[in-house]
Amino acid sequence: xxxxxxxxxxxxxxxxxxxxxxxxxxxxxxxxxxxxxxxxxxxxxxxxxxxxxxxxxxxxxxxxxxxxxxxxxxxxxxxxxxxxxxxxxxxxxxxxxxxxxxxxxxxxxxxxxxxxxxxxxxxxxxxxxxxxxxxxxxxxxxxxxxxxxxxxxxxxxxxxxxxxxxxxxxxxxxxxxxxxxxxxxxxxxxxxxxxxxxxxxxxxxxxxxxxxxxxxxxxxxxxxxxxxxxxxxxxxxxxxxxxxxxxxxxxxxxxxxxxxxxxxxxxxxxxxxxxxxxxxxxxxxxxxxxxxxxxxxxxxxxxxxxxxxxxxxxxxxxxxxxxxxxxxxxxxxxxxxxxxxxxxxxxxxxxxxxxxxxxxxxxxxxxxxxxxxxxxxxxxxxxxxxxxxxxxxxxxxxxxxxxxxxxxxxxxxxxxxxxxxxxxxxxxxxxxxxxxxxxxxxxxxxxxxxxxxxxxxxxxxxxxxxxxxxxxxxxxxxxxxxxxxxxxxxxxxxxxxxxxxxxxxxxxxxxxxxxxxxxxxxxxxxxxxxxxxxxxxxxxxxxxxxxxxxxxxxxxxxxxxxxxxxxxxxxxxxxxxxxxxxxx
Ligand SMILES: Cc1cc2nc3c(=O)[nH]c(=O)nc-3n(C[C@H](O)[C@H](O)[C@H](O)COP(=O)(O)OP(=O)(O)OC[C@H]3O[C@@H](n4cnc5c(N)ncnc54)[C@H](O)[C@@H]3O)c2cc1C
Ligand code: SF4
Numbered sequence: 154x155x156x157x158x159x160x161x162x163x164x165x166x167x168x169x170x171x172x173x174x175x176x177x178x179x180x181x182x183x184x185x186x187x188x189x190x191x192x193x194x195x196x197x198x199x200x201x202x203x204x205x206x207x208x209x210x211x212x213x214x215x216x217x218x219x220x221x222x223x224x225x226x227x228x229x230x231x232x233x234x235x236x237x238x239x240x241x242x243x244x245x246x247x248x249x250x251x252x253x254x255x256x257x258x259x260x261x262x263x264x265x266x267x268x269x270x271x272x273x274x275x276x277x278x279x280x281x282x283x284x285x286x287x288x289x290x291x292x293x294x295x296x297x298x299x300x301x302x303x304x305x306x307x308x309x310x311x312x313x314x315x316x317x318x319x320x321x322x323x324x325x326x327x328x329x330x331x332x333x334x335x336x337x338x339x340x341x342x343x344x345x346x347x348x349x350x351x352x353x354x355x356x357x358x359x360x361x362x363x364x365x366x367x368x369x370x371x372x373x374x375x376x377x378x379x380x381x382x383x384x385x386x387x388x389x390x391x392x393x394x395x396x397x398x399x400x401x402x403x404x405x406x407x408x409x410x411x412x413x414x415x416x417x418x419x420x421x422x423x424x425x426x427x428x429x430x431x432x433x434x435x436x437x438x439x440x441x442x443x444x445x446x447x448x449x450x451x452x453x454x455x456x457x458x459x460x461x462x463x464x465x466x467x468x469x470x471x472x473x474x475x476x477x478x479x480x481x482x483x484x485x486x487x488x489x490x491x492x493x494x495x496x497x498x499x500x501x502x503x504x505x506x507x508x509x510x511x512x513x514x515x516x517x518x519x520x521x522x523x524x525x526x527x528x529x530x531x532x533x534x535x536x537x538x539x540x541x542x543x544x545x546x547x548x549x550x551x552x553x554x555x556x557x558x559x560x561x562x563x564x565x566x567x568x569x570x571x572x573x574x575x576x577x578x579x580x581x582x583x584x585x586x587x588x589x590x591x592x593x594x595x596x597x598x599x600x601x602x603x604x605x606x607x608x609x610x611x612x613x614x615x616x617x618x619x620x621x622x623x624x625x626x627x628x629x630x631x632x633x634x635x636x637x638x639x640x641x642x643x644x645x646x647x648x649x650x651x652x653x654x655x656x657x658x659x660x661x662x663x664x665x666x667x668x669x670x671x672x673x674x675x676x677x678x679x680x681x682x683x684x685x686x687x688x689x690x691x692x693x694x695x696x697x698x699x700x701x702x703x704x705x706x707x708x709x710x711x712x713x714x715x716x717x718x719x720x721x722x723x724x725x726x727x728x729x730x731x732x733x734x735x736x737x
Contacts, residue, residue, distance in 0.1 A: 154444070155453040160184045163443055163457035165428045165472065166464035168252020169711060170697040170718045172406035173307075174461050176413065177722025179420040181730055186455065187420075188445055190427040190464075191218065191248030194255060196407050199397030207556045211395045216256045217241055218248035223427075225467055226603045229620040229656045231484055237606050237614060243658065244665040245395070246465055250424055253465070253665060254405040254711075258394045258519030258551060259370030261313045262708035263304045263716075266297035266333045267531045271541075271704060279536055285624060287596045288541075289487075289494055291703040294675040294684040295717070297333045303716035303723075305336050308368075311404035311715075312376035312384050315339035315368035329365045331526045344373045344387065344521050349512040349584040353548030354523040356642035362525045367547060368712075369520030370404035380413045391553050393519035403519065426453075428468075429610060431460055431476040431694065440478075440694045446610060458733075459725070462671075462696045463718070466495075469700040470600045470670035471615040479671075479681050479690055482599050484618075490681045492600040494669040495617065496705040499544070499590035499625040501633040501653045505645035506562050507582045514553030514584065522549035528635050529707050530591075540624040542591030544632040544707045546639065548584060560585070562647045586640055588632045589664070590653070592705040595622045600670040620657045629653040666710050668699035673717075679703075685736040686721045692735045697721055 161183035164171045171187050179185045209215045223246070226235035247253035267274050272290040275283065284290065317338040318328025325338075343366035346354070354364035371387040378384070387402040401408045414420050425448045432441040432454065442456035462469045473479055473491050482493035527533075529543040552558050560583040561575040603616035621629075633652035640648050674680030677689040686701055688694040697718050699710045724736055 155451065157453050157455045159442070159456035160186045161457065162186070162459040162461060163188060163455055164461040164463055165443060166252065166462070166468065167250050167406065167422055168247060168463065168465065169254040169406060169715050171252070171461070171463035172254070172410050172414070173715055173718040174463055174697060174722050175420055176410045177719065177726050179414065179417045181726040182419060183730065185420045187422045188426050188428055188443070188455070189250055189422065189424045190223070191250070191424065193422070193424040194250045194397070194407070195411070196401050199399050201399040204397055204399035205390060205392035207392065207554050210256070211554060211557055214241060214245060216247065216249060216395070216397070217245045223608065225615045225617050226606050227617045227659045231597055231618055235603055235616045235618070238659060242660040243663050244667055245662070246467060246665065250422065251406045255397050255407065256395050257711065259403050260520040260709045261308065261311065261368045261370050261712045263333060264297065264706050264708060264713050265331065265530050268706040269293040269295060269297050271531070274531060275541060278531070285622070288622065289594045289596055291494065291672065291674050291679055293703060294673050294680065300716050300720065301333070301336060303719040304712060306719055307712060307715040309340050310378050310380065310409050311370045312341055312372050312378055313339050313368050313370055314341040314344050314373035316343050316366050318365060327365060329524070329526050330363050331529065331532055339368060341373045341376055344369055344371060344518060346523065347513065347516045347521065347550045348510070349514065349550055350521070350523040350548040352510070352643050353586060353639060357525045357639045360639060360642055362527045362639070364523045364525050367520050367522045367524050367549060369518065371518040371520050372402050372404070378409055380410065382409055382412050384408050387518050389516050389518050389521065391515050391517035393517065394551055428464070428472065429612065431462070431472055431478065433476050433478050433691065435477070438691055440691055458693060460694050462694070463698055465698055466667045466670055466700040467615050469696050469698055471602070473671060473681070473696070474602050475612055478688065478694065481601060484597055484599055487596060490679065492670050493679070494594035494672045494703050495598050495600050495619060496592040496594050496669045496702070497619065498664040498666040498705060499592050499621055499629050499653050500663045501588045501590065501629050502651050503586045503633065503636045503640045504560060504649045505584050505586065505640050505643055506560070506579055506647045508646040511581045512584050513581060514550065514558070517550040517553050519551055520549070521551065522547050525639065528632050538631060540627040540631070542593060542625065542628050542707065544588040544590035544628070546586065546588050546632065546636045548586050552585070563649055586636055588629070588636050589707050589709070590625065590629055590632055591707045593622045593624055594669060594704045621653065621655050626653060626655055666699070666705065668702040668705050668710055671696045671700040672703040673701040674703060683735070683737045685724045686717060687736050693733065695721055695725070
């Protein structure tokens with residue numbers, strides 16, 4: 154094995170989390186090396202001629218890690234045999250420079266203040282007896298107020314387009330009245346709204362709800378961010394989710410921070426290298442660096458004073474387990490922390506079809522649409538309902554692409570001439586509304602190492618054991634009925650209502666919002682990292698990303714992943730480097 158020249162900090166993974174840590178740490182003047190298992194990619198790799206290739210990107214998953222390189226095993230319950238995922242379905246883990254930040258939709262959310270303190274709030278509001286005994290709810294260990302400046306910073310780096318609903322406690326018409334107070338408005342105005350989302354908003358408003366535009370990292374106008382990097386305006390091309398942007402109009406690490414990192418002489422990005430292990434000295438309670446393998450199979454030891462894992466939930470947790478860091482979670486005893494509180498997203502939908510309205514679904518962007526937040530989180534009384542959590546309800550113009558989108562009314566044959574006629578009739582007149590719901594942590598949902606299946610380098614695969622908690626399924630029935638209420642008020646010719654039903658299936662796409670497993674918190678008995686995402690057991694190791702969420706609120710995670718990453722980066726830069734050691 155080659156022993157390389159030491160660096161001050163090594164970052165594993167170069168998605169949003171890794172790029173934002175690189176930005177902060179390299180600003181401190183220390184040497185920073187990011188290691189990324191996938192290929193290098195930049196905006197020029199997505200020219201307008203080939204960027205909207207639906208077969209290549211949306212169907213054949215060109216930007217997703219090939220399962221032959223890296224996969225997981227899955228089962229619903231601990232008494233089942235887990236099997237390897239050989240084609241990604243329910244979620245699409247990224248690889249390559251920029252990670253999922255290249256091919257995400259760009260829906261940028263802040264969690265609500267109550268999401269950060271859910272466990273203690275539920276205990277006070279409903280009493281501990283309300284909680285099912287198998288729930289493992291925990292607070293984040295950081296408050297919304299502490300995170301607000303970092304949300305603000307990410308929104309301005311990414312140039313988010315939106316309409317504020319609450320500036321310093323003042324409710325702003327047209328925004329989300331349920332959001333936490335923000336210091337200022339979004340840097341850019343909302344995107345223009347197409348017909349489908351506008352009809353949804355009209356119907357929701359008539360029912361007394363509070364629709365507002367989805368905050369979007371698809372830019373509504375040209376914008377230069379505080380680093381001096383300029384992004385272009387979105388053309389509503391519709392090839393956004395699962396695609397790179399041909400117009401540099403979607404915020405990604407490449408379009409926001411990479412141009413600045415390229416100029417820094419103390420930052421390096423090495424691609425096509427897979428980190429196999431974090432080298433851990435248990436006696437010294439220190440990590441010494443990482444071992445990685447390149448595409449020729451050559452292994453190297455990269456020494457570093459500081460190691461940052463930013464390799465997405467699955468590899469963050471797996472690398473901890475493979476490196477013997479922290480106590481693995483044991484579902485029998487409930488003890489141990491690494492792998493604990495894996496959660497997902499409980500999604501559902503209602504499809505509406507019109508006889509007389511042309512909705513032009515080919516006009517779209519990743520985060521283009523209208524949202525209703527009235528049935529989300531804990532701002533309504535769950536006492537009589539028998540579940541916790543909720544969902545945002547939305548009409549998003551995101552997926553009008555021709556190969557994967559050909560909706561038909563109920564009762565249409567699945568193939569043949571009648572199916573073709575129905576597709577031709579329905580394409581322009583159909584819209585899918587969605588509910589993006591929360592996911593509660595429970596004792597039997599966790600990540601560990603698979604006892605049977607191994608990867609190309611002989612290391613155990615990560616094993617996922619997951620099913621929705623009964624509270625999540627009850628919640629889905631409830632919020633999907635609310636979504637159907639709005640759908641009916643849109644006066645469609647037909648509609649279908651699809652709440653999420655168990656058991657969880659790993660096959661149809663639901664969301665790439667896999668979180669937990671290396672959770673943050675104020676108590677080392679129930680968390681892997683402290684509120685600065687610093688490993689309790691090993692102060693020179695930080696684990697950054699959605700792996701830190703102790704539960705998953707209904708919103709997409711990246712805004713919060715980014716805010717936490719920026720807060721961690723700042724704490725390392727301003728405090729840890731001056732005095733290396735525990736930050737709390
Ligand atoms: C189709 C799609 C749409 C999405 N839309 C949204 C959205 O609208 N809003 C939202 O909030 N979120 C969305 N997401 C989720 C979002 O992409 C993720 O939350 C976000 O990208 C996570 O950032 P990250 O840096 O933590 O991880 P990633 O972006 O996954 O980056 C981690 C990087 O680490 C690398 N890596 C992993 N293991 C190793 C290893 N062993 N060695 C070296 N490198 C390694 C990976 O290759 C990857 O590039 C979407 C995801 C997908 C797939
Ligand atoms: S919809 Fe807009 S942001 Fe998305 S890929 Fe097209 S131009 Fe880029």
